[in-house]
Amino acid sequence: MLNQRSILALVSSISCFRALNPSLSVAGKTRQSCYTSTEKNFSFNNKYCISTIIQTRGMHEKARCAIYPLKGQADPVKRFTVPNDKVEWSVEWTDYSPLEFTAPFVLTAVWADPPLDKKDFSPSWNSLDEKVNRKSHEGDYKIQDGRPLNPHGRTGLSGRGILGRWGPNHAADPVVTRWQRDGAGSQILNTDSGLPVLEFVCIERGDGGGWAIPGGMVDPGEKVATALKREFMEEAMDSTQASSEENAENSALVDKFFSEGTEVYKGYVDDPRNTDNSWMETVVMSFHDSTGDSVGKLKLKAGDDAKNLKWMAIDDTLTLYASHKAFVKKVAELLKAHW
Template sequence: MQLVQKCSLTVLLMQGNVGVGVGVGGADGADGILTVAELIRCHEDSNSKLFFVFFLHCFFTIMHLGINFLLVLFASAFLPTNSHLVYKKYYPETTIERLYVPESESRWKVKSEDYTPYDYTACPPNWKCDPDDPNGIKFNEIDGELDRHTFVKKKYKIGPDGRPLNPKGKTGISGRGSLAYWGPNHAMMTIISRGKANKEYYVMRSNRTTTVDAPFLIEYVKKPMVQVFPPTLYQIVIGDMKEIFPEAAILEALEKFYKESSVVYQGYYTDQRNTDNAWSELTILEIDDPSREFFNVVEAKKLTLPETGEEVIFQWEELPEEQVEKKIKEIIKRSDRTTGEKMLHRIRRAKMFFQKQGIHGILPVLNDFVSNSIGLTGVAVTLASFG
């Protein structure tokens, strides 16, 4: 038997953990036994081929990932940054009809003399709103206690009348609408959970919210980059913690929440109250307390939401993580994301997965990947040897 054939069979036997120096040839098996010199040559030859094929495998894998990444960058840079949003005919709680905007004319750079939308600005009761005249407001920066930056793009444009322009395009109605602020109105949804084996989520229930379709509270905040809870949830969590922990421990806990919170999504939020000059953006955070160190003191609460006057109950419930993930996807799906934003979301979810798994969870995944790669490479070497 030729040395090449002996080598290929030996590689297969080594992968099967059978050993080396086994008879595979003639009737007495003598022809298939490798001598020490042949074994050394076979080992060197198979190792070099294994390395070469494995190198090619890694090279083409990296090339594939690189090409996909470049395609994402191209799509983000050159394709339209806003797909066409379809709003309802009438603005919420009014008889004001939106002007229909064809998809071909939805972007601001497309000028249309026929585009003369109704101008509507109204401040909801008990809300503190921007002045009706936006001139003098510091857009695209921190304006006092309010963050007027956007998560949709680097900066939003300001029109010749001093009004900010919706980064997702025309909506069929101008003005501030019934939103509180000109430009971005930042909303926040914080998902808090505790425990590990029997994981519980702090959910909101009411007569209108009796299913898992909408169990998490969304409220407007002033500084989404530094806040970790919307106002109502902050009062509940910190209020209960004050009953048990000293102030120093609470401050330490808040710092821990801020550092360890996972940003699931930050971007445009499709709210029917959005206008050409005022729009909602959403931040979704996840804060987990697997050891129940802090959230174990947070109890069920019955209260009235300040914005809507709705009576709700906050309580701990065991929910499958798949159900929570589904809810998040439903919200994000309505957010009109660009290709780049979708890619960023996938990267964030992957990062969160590895953070949750830890090194003990990552190693088995890597081990499986390496084992499969070596197994496939070994087969390739064997076939190459017979060729």
Template sequence: MKCRDRYYPRTNGTVERLTVSDDKVSWKVLWDNYNPPDFTFEHIKKQAWADPEIGDSNFIPSWNKLDGNVDRRSHMGFYTFWGGYPQNPCGRTGLRGRGLLGRWGPNHAADPVVTRWKRGQDGHQITDKMTNKPLLQFIGIRRRDCGQWAIPGGMVDPGELVSTTLKREFLEEALNTLELDTEGQENIEKLLGDFFSWGAEIYKGYVDDPRNTDNAWIETVVYNFHDDKGVIVGSLPFSAGDDAISVKWLDVSNALNLYASHSDFIKLVALKHNAHW
């Protein structure tokens, strides 16, 4: 859905996707003259961390495999090819190329969902009046690129363990550790202790991200780190950093309208805790 919006993100309406109706999303539905525009940002092509163009003589990727340090496997199973280009496992998006994404095929991300129970002044848990279920809260950030609220996630660096990415992105975006001196960073490590060692996997797979194209897409691993008593997370000095411009506790409910498919991930977290949604 979100990668079939008319305009590609950050192009000021200059890059328009071909309209793909719901019934034509699947590659299994024949569309003989399907010929969407081809777009990759010039600055992406120049990045050392990004893939070269397909057909470049120096670029001999091992598709669907761990390619050196670069994980080109998909959580969705084996992806197929058309004309030498990987095909988005969820179907047509109306745009070829990589857009804003660095890799052809899957671009791996990780999303840490840090939660606590919503409590009143006196510390008692707050329950929703309609569903009679306790209210959960999670740390959300406002994205610098589009202004939408989101989970403080980010891309997995080549060779990086997903467990490292989950903690690193949370620290960078919700605790602004990139701007802290050693003392500040050590203080946060002390407050956190082993908090990030006790996560639960919530989801693994495709993300409906507006940056996706027919040939490049984001996949993620979502982990929930829950602080049942709220003492650890209650002591953290939250401050937005890196690609986040604000950070705050957001109440978990179906009124959330988050970036990409992040609301779906939060719903899974709510179900896991039998919290209000």
């Protein structure tokens, strides 16, 4: 018999499957839009961009959501519908005609690549291009007509969308955890599995993308370890608004806590911002405090592009941004915690 969690997961799976196979219906009903951002340039106005489906290295789904997550356009940016059997580039599809789209603000941003036809711009694909890392964690990607191809297949949109780099756009995501405890300080065990319950530091994205791991982009020439600390301090400790004295104290605490971590994932991210020629990749690190003493010293506060922060209990009902649910599940498995 299906329990409530199984039913919720099944409904979510069916909903995302319908988004990618629009000719199908479930009881004749359709899903309505839910997220609209109040932030510049970015919005989540399609429920299929945020689901409870576990997705990492398999067929991407959120990268094919019907409406591209961009705010400020007079007309929504709609993807060319890509059914499951046409995702792979190896499948011939002569009728494939995706919209070419790169957001105007990307074309003028100092942190972004210029257009491919710009004079003197000759990127070195699949390599470290000066300070810009154009290597993929998943091996060499293909180049077609001078453009990198998304290693996970068609997305229904060409160009860069709102991503800065052609090819891989590298991020780093720290999963900071502790055991959930009762008032007496004892670990709380889940009544069904009998396993201890984990909590992780979770931020609510200011762009309307929902709850997520407090990570972000790796700057050109920056080491992943440095990016992990910087992004955590910016989004979970509000370092951009803190005083130099506060930042110095917080940095020392984070340096100590982040000195030992375990890599749980490195590769492609099923992200709604992805396109045929530009996509997200990340390195996910687990940082666990078994006693709760170290994280208890961290002065947590939502900052930068995060609008809320909380310790969130980990289980299979989580609904998180992009592939973050899959990353958190890997941490739970690593620590032999409830899921």
